[in-house]
Amino acid sequence: MSEAIQEAPFWLKDNFAPVYEEVTATDLKVTGRIPRELNGRLLRNGANPQTGVSAHWFLGNGMLHGVEIRDGKANWYRNRYVKTPAYKDPTLDVMSTLGDMTMSMANTHVVHHAGRILALEEGHWPYEVDEQLETVGPCNFDGKLPGPMTAHPKTCGETGELISFGYGMTEPYLTYHRTSADGRMVQVEPITVKGATMVHDFNITRNHVVFMDLPVLWNLAGLATSGLPVVWDESYGARLGVMPRNGTDADVAWYDINPCYVFHPLNAYEDGHKIVVDVCRMRDAMKPGSNSPPMLYRWVIDQIAGTVSETQLDDRVVDFTRVCDSVVGLKNCFGYAAGFAPNLPVAEGFVKYDLDRNSSQFHSLNGGQGSEAVFVKDPNGKAEDDGWVLSYVYQPETDRSEVVIIDSRAFDAEPIARIRLPVRVPAGFHGNWVPDGY
Ligand SMILES: [Fe+2]
Numbered sequence: 001m002s003e004a005i006q007e008a009p010f011w012l013k014d015n016f017a018p019v020y021e022e023v024t025a026t027d028l029k030v031t032g033r034i035p036r037e038l039n040g041r042l043l044r045n046g047a048n049p050q051t052g053v054s055a056h057w058f059l060g061n062g063m064l065h066g067v068e069i070r071d072g073k074a075n076w077y078r079n080r081y082v083k084t085p086a087y088k089d090p091t092l093d094v095m096s097t098l099g100d101m102t103m104s105m106a107n108t109h110v111v112h113h114a115g116r117i118l119a120l121e122e123g124h125w126p127y128e129v130d131e132q133l134e135t136v137g138p139c140n141f142d143g144k145l146p147g148p149m150t151a152h153p154k155t156c157g158e159t160g161e162l163i164s165f166g167y168g169m170t171e172p173y174l175t176y177h178r179t180s181a182d183g184r185m186v187q188v189e190p191i192t193v194k195g196a197t198m199v200h201d202f203n204i205t206r207n208h209v210v211f212m213d214l215p216v217l218w219n220l221a222g223l224a225t226s227g228l229p230v231v232w233d234e235s236y237g238a239r240l241g242v243m244p245r246n247g248t249d250a251d252v253a254w255y256d257i258n259p260c261y262v263f264h265p266l267n268a269y270e271d272g273h274k275i276v277v278d279v280c281r282m283r284d285a286m287k288p289g290s291n292s293p294p295m296l297y298r299w300v301i302d303q304i305a306g307t308v309s310e311t312q313l314d315d316r317v318v319d320f321t322r323v324c325d326s327v328v329g330l331k332n333c334f335g336y337a338a339g340f341a342p343n344l345p346v347a348e349g350f351v352k353y354d355l356d357r358n359s360s361q362f363h364s365l366n367g368g369q370g371s372e373a374v375f376v377k378d379p380n381g382k383a384e385d386d387g388w389v390l391s392y393v394y395q396p397e398t399d400r401s402e403v404v405i406i407d408s409r410a411f412d413a414e415p416i417a418r419i420r421l422p423v424r425v426p427a428g429f430h431g432n433w434v435p436d437g438y
Pocket residue numbers: 108151152200263264429430
């Protein structure tokens with residue numbers, strides 16, 4: 001009697017499969033020239049289930065990968081699990097520990113703010129790690145953070161404030177947080193929404209935040225279909241909520257939009273009484289049988305007319321969008337994105353958008369598989385795109401990864417440097433450049 005062998009889902013095979021060894025490597029081969037202006041470390045997070053299995057790509061223990069670069073040299077590569085209780089006891093059932101804010105997988109993003117490096121996942125408190133990627137412990141901002149924090153807080157390009165939010169299954173379903181540039185959480189504001197939706201990311205501008213209240217709702221029935229406790233429910237509607245950055249629930253102005261889902265915006269900024277929001281928009285998400293890849297769209301919120309216009313900017317499948325850190329929430333011309341390989345959330349190349357000229361350039365990875373592309377500004381540069389784009393790229397030919405450094409000013413040229421790693425870095429989620437003196 002034969003039994004059908006079930007093929008592993010995409011997130012457990014090929015370069016999505018987890019690695020188990022924590023490696024420290026100092027003898028890194030470099031080809032090309034690393035700019036001497038790059039002094040810091042390129043960090044990247046991802047779900048790396050220590051048991052080897054997980055019910056969804058988004059689940060699994062966080063593993064950080066890092067390469068330190070200084071004075072034109074690559075000093076080390078290392079990878080470390082974020083050692084949360086979920087790592088220390090893999091038999092712990094996440095569902096049975098709901099409400100325990102220390103039970104994070106800490107697998108989604110890694111950011112720096114006010115001298116801290118934080119590994120983030122949207123259901124719990126952040127986890128602080130040190131420069132060597134060793135886990136320090138959960139961070140609740142001296143007891144000020146009441147519940148979960150998004151994995152996508154925004155550091156204002158102008159003030160250095162860390163603007164964030166959390167969402168949950170019980171009221172208040174949405175909570176806004178504002179943290180001063182020196183790391184003190186100074187505002188915690190419950191926001192009224194109709195239901196418990198999955199709010200992966202949001203937007204900031206110079207004076208406002210823009211919440212995305214979209215129809216992916218908390219529902220245990222989703223576990224049977226998507227592997228996550230959420231479902232697509234178009235009857236919920238879709239809205240954008242605009243609130244002053246120091247405002248309260250009563251100040252939120254809600255705008256109806258066409259039903260859709262957005263994991264990641266590119267950026268948002270104010271233009272008089274209008275707010276421009278560029279996003280990777282999907283027609284739907286968590287809807288069984290639906291295939292709705294993300295593409296770049298622009299919403300323009302007219303705060304006087306009370307309307308939102310929606311324009312598709314590109315028909316490439318892109319996500320993991322980034323801008324220069326200094327223009328987050330401010331008018332940007334340029335944006336960077338992962339151009340996804342067919343039916344797989346890894347980059348077959350990177351796209352550089354020039355949004356003022358409505359044009360783009362493509363950097364092909366020639367068979368390599370890229371992670372999120374992180375832009376690092378050239379301290380001697382003037383223009384917004386004076387800098388470098390860094391990413392972890394897996395090379396199937398060698399079954400190893402490398403960090404590529406692309407000159408943003410010659411975006412479709414070969415990388416100016418490749419830092420070869422002795423191991424592969426599994427496909428993952430988000431990362432950041434953490435400069436010296438962060
Ligand atoms: Fe994300």
